[in-house]
Amino acid sequence: MTHDLLGRHRAVLPDWLALYYEEPLEITHGEGRHVWDAEGNRYLDFFGGILTTMTAHALPEVTKAVSEQAGRIIHSSTLYLNRPMVELAERIARLSGIPDARVFFTTSGTEANDTALLLATTYRRSNTVLAMRNSYHGRSFSAVGITGNRGWSPTSLSPLQTLYVHGGVRSRGPFASLGDADFIDACVDDLQDLLGHTRPPAALIAEPVQGVGGFTSPPDGLYAAFREVLHERGILWIADEVQTGWGRTGEHFWGWQAHGQNGPPDIMTFAKGIGNGMSVGGVVARAEIMNCLDSHSISTFGGTQVTMAAGLANLTYLLEHDLQGNARRVGGLLIERLRSAAAQVPAVREVRGRGLMIGIEITRPGTDEADPKAAAAVLEAAREGGLLIGKGGGHDTSALRVAPPLSLNVAEAEEGAAILENALRSIQ
Template sequence: MTAGNGPAHGAPAAASPDLRARHRAVLPDWLTLLYERPIELTHGEGRHVWDADGNRYLDFFGGILTTMTAHALPEVTKAVAEQAGRILHTSTLYLSRPMVDLAERIARLSGIPDARVFFTTSGTEANDTALLLATAYRRSNQILAMRNSYHGRSFSAVGVTGNAGWSPTGLSPLQTLYVHGGVRTRGPYAGLSDAAYIDACVADLEDLLGQTAGVAALIAEPVQGVGGFTAPPDGLYAAFREVLDRHGILWISDEVQTGWGRTGDHFWGWQAHAGNGPPDLLTFAKGIGNGMSVGGVVARAEVMNCLTANSISTFGGSPVTMAAGLANLTYLLEHDLQGNARRVGGLLIERLRAVAAGLGIVREVRGRGLMIGVELVGPGTDRPSPQAANLVVEAARERGLLVGKGGLSGAALRVAPPLSLTVEEAEAGAGILAEALRAAERQLTSG
């Protein structure tokens, strides 16, 4: 084992063959499992999780950026247990104190004036709701989205996803137009300075809008999550906003992965592009529930209240998930986890860049705060290498570290630990990842 954290080299743990067979027999073939020999996670504490064989792992993916504060955070588990002991479910047909309490806090934090909050059960549903609101408000089904983007798995969310690997159908209720800008270091503008890059992307947007009419909204992730933690230069969306405002087009900021201080420098990802103020709509999910199913939309009242038909949510705003979200948000703010993400994330990205400097399979280490992407290529090439990513993910798991994948062809590592990550854990994780990267490079170059 490595520092007591993981299974022995050459003997990776796996879920029982029986459980894997049962999984295959009743669940869809397209339901992805990580690792050649998938693991069954049974419990967690802090920044660590354990599998069914008792192996401990340092968790640098947090259930896809969802375990925001820590595994088994006492404040959250206590809030869930106490609320469950009172009442589990009511629906939005009844007044709910936990829902109003959390909505008030999120509305204040959003920066959106006269904000209204609608709770959902996931980020997909949050984005679906935002698209519904924007198209109803603007009376148009035309949407601008970013290339390489991902916004969820529903029919409408897939229809605005600019990443072919996560868009299983070309059918859509929306007419989507894709804009340049989400990937800074690839594409036709990659060689430009930041200022020239922004100017070129704005010119592309202007040209696109000159060939259409009545666009409802732009939906964009400030940092593209599934896209491999890519981001434009700060200020791009502020520049876009000037164009959008002239046309009356709404801006939806998809904060499902970037919200709650994960990027360190800002509480919301949109704040890196705040030249013209907050977005018209903001979507959130994942981290706020710390594992509970919480998502939602924040919008100014004029937009949120535009629906003319009845609409409720059976499970959005559940008393139990609202209690969890409120306890989790309180902990995050009282312990300055945004500041911790900035400090510890800055150290982690420095360590990873130092490692990458001597490796031919690492094209780029990018990100901010505790949202870090490592793009991998074939040795001596600039071609994305999903093979390299698979090798690194497996090698890291063997050494006691869990990381995710994403990006073009699945060739980027996604590093996103809980925001309470300590300096010692960051150093340990960087060391394990360095070993895994070196092992993968040796395997690729020797073969």
């Protein structure tokens, strides 16, 4: 059955549409933190459809909200007043920390980042954008043009002039040997030097924790230091919260809050987890920035009633059940358990992350050389053990990505860690 579907997939879909595993699986249904494939195999899900099933599979509160809204009206476009869209925008505006915030809904993180770039370049009248090395911001023409990860940027053509800045990866690059304070100072000095050689950019776009890049991050406070430099020159800060938002990092509701000493970002993008699988993305910005466009615009599918109903129900569940606190508590236990296991495996260069956003970097033992084949072998072994994880990284996809639904409990964390430990030991 699965083999037949794979053949049909390859016959009609692009060759570049990536599939996990030597024998790709078809996921047919899920419940809580588990999913089942077409062969009836049950898996503990530690990737959540790329950090998208944020609370739980088949969460009753969300499925009920979707069903009830679908029974009334699914879609009308933004040309008409839309109560669920207004209600969700009000809640996100309050939570964002951005003063006088306006919210625009899209269908994906890619589209949200496109919109943020449109706003920033229009507001600043500049098509120059600063981005971080090892970054990922989506698959559209403009988004791949600001993506600092070679494996996910298929063309150098772009409508933007992109300049890449140091600092998104703490443990690699020319400043890796420095202490945290000196690392930040060196990155700030590099940014100031770069700005001295170019026309004023529109914005810096940055993920507080780099997602596709392998869950790497700078020391806390780096983007606050960057913001001080940017603010002096009127350059905007765009925080890409597509993967880090909604409490996943545990310590903060938004990833930017680890760098918030100089205030919130000018623009923030979000997507993935807020819809718990429904297609929801969006942009939050100060009114003067959001309203800078001097032409009409709409969104046919952004903010459609059924996705907004899902987002409202999901956000309510997240807040009422303190899933941010759960991510901090259970994530803290999980990362320590994985570090303990990895200490016995020479191929593990680093276990990093915070909350329920954990990266495990695989290299050739005793070196910093990436080992994508070993990382792929761990992915396969984890699946054989009944666990689904992701992979990424800026060095030939050699980082494993662990990002379970935020409702993960301690027993499931222990079960997943045990499976991962065995998978890691299998490559020795």
